[in-house]
Amino acid sequence: MSQLDRVLARIDSDLDTSLNRLFDLLRIKSISTDPAYKDDCRQAAEWLARELTEIGIPATVRDTTGHPMVVGHRKGKGKPGPHVLFYGHYDVQPIDPIELWEQDPFAPRIVTREDGSKMIVARGAADDKGQLMTFVEAARAFIAETGDLPLSVSVLLEGEEESGSPSLHPFLTANKDELSCDLALVCDTGMWDRETPAITTMLRGMVKEEVTVTAADKDLHSGMFGGAARNPIHVLTKALSGLHDENGRVTLPNFYEGVVEMPEDVTALWDSLGFDHEAFLGGVDLKEPAGEKDRSVLEQIWTRPTCEVNGIWGGYTGAGFKTVIPSAAHAKISFRLTGDQDPDQVRLSFRSYVRAQMPSDCTVTFHDQSGSPALRMPFDSPALAKGRKALADEWGREAALIGCGGSIPIVGDFKTMLGMDSMLIGFGLEDDQVHSPNEKYEMTSFHKGIRSWARVLDALAKD
Structure with missing residues (x-):
C-alpha cells in the first residue's frame, strides 16, 4: 500500500472515534454573538487547541478583545510543496427558534433515513464544526500513520465568524509574519451537489x-x-x-x-453541471431571469x-x-x-x-x-489543478469550479493583508439548514471530507 492508501485506510477504521470527537465539540455551546456563552466559546477554543496539540500540531489559545483565536503550526524542515494555512471557525449561530428543533441542538445525534443514508444533526454540524473537523481528522490520520504531515501546515480557528469577526483584522495585523503562508485552505463552503465536489474559485x-x-x-x-x-x-x-x-x-x-470574461473551458464545465435556472428561480416563486439578457443565470450570480x-x-x-x-x-x-x-x-x-x-x-x-474588491484564484494555479485531481480521485467525478455570489471577508483579508490566495473546499450541501433549526451535515460529507483533505494534502506536497 502507498502512504496515502494507508492514511485513507486509517481514516476509514477510525471513523467512529472521529465522530465521537466531533460530537464532543458539537456539545459545546459556542454561540459567539450572545455574551452569555463567552465561557463556552473559550471552552471550544481550548478543546481545539488541546486536540491539535495532541495530534502533533502544537497550538495555543490566543486572546483577543473578543473571543479567542486558536493558532497551531507544524512546520516540516525541507518539506516539499507550499506551506498552507487552514482556516475554520468554532463559533455557531444562536439556536432560536428553539421550538422548531426536534431535539436539543447541542445533543448531537445520527439520523438514519429510510434509504439508509445518515446525517449528523446539531447546531454547528455543518457550519463550521463538522467542516473544520474534516481537516483536523485528516491531519490526525496522516501523523498517526506516517509520523508527519506531507507538507508544512498552520491552523487558524476563529471564534467570531458568526458575529462579524470584529477581532480578526487586528489579529491578522498583529500576527502577519506568523500567519503569512503560501496558500490558504478554507473549509466554510460547499459541494455542487451530493455527488459532485467543488472548489470555489471566485468571490464577488x-x-x-x-x-x-x-x-x-x-x-x-x-x-x-x-x-x-x-x-x-x-x-x-x-x-x-x-x-x-x-x-x-x-x-x-x-x-x-x-x-473579466471566463475561459471557454470553464463556461463549458458550467454548462455540463445541469443547472436548472427555472427550478432555481421557481424555488422563490419567480420565473424570469432579470439580469443581463445575454448572460446565463450562473454567469449572473457568479461572474457578472x-x-x-x-x-x-x-x-x-x-x-x-x-x-x-x-x-x-x-x-x-x-x-x-x-x-x-x-x-x-x-x-x-x-x-x-x-x-x-x-x-x-x-x-x-x-x-x-x-x-471590497472581488477575489478569484487563477485558473492556471498549480494548487488548483492538484486540488481538483485530489477531489476527483475521491468522489469519482470532476470537481466543479464554482463562483460565490456573496463574499467571505476572511478570504479578502488573506489576500490583501497576508498576500495569500485561498482555495475554498467544503462539503456542505444546500439543504444542510445552516443557521436554521435542525442543522445537519451528511455522514458522507464528514467521512469523504476527511478522506478528501488527506488526498489534497498529499497532492499539494507533490511536484
Missing part, C-alpha cells in the same frame, strides 16, 4: 452606499404644495430607475471596466457585476394616510463586483451619476459604507 466584491435626497426644509401638505413643490422620492426613484438599461446592464460610465436597491424609504409609511410631500428620501444600494473592478471607482461613478440627476433645489448626501 462589494460596494455599499446609502443616499439621502433632500428638497424642502420640512414635510409639506400635499394639498397646499402638491404639484408645485419638489418631491424627493420622485427625484430619487427617477435616478435609481436609470441605473439599468433595457437589457439589464448597469449604465454607470466605465462600470464594466475590469470585468450587479447593482441592487436594497431599501428605499421616505415620507409617511405608517397605518392609514398622512398626505405629505416628504422633505427627504433615502435608499440603500449595493454593487456586487467581479474581476478587477475598483470599488473606489465604482463608488465615485455612482455618486457622480446621482449628483448629475439632482434638480437645482435638491441636495444629495452620501453616507460612507464598506467596499
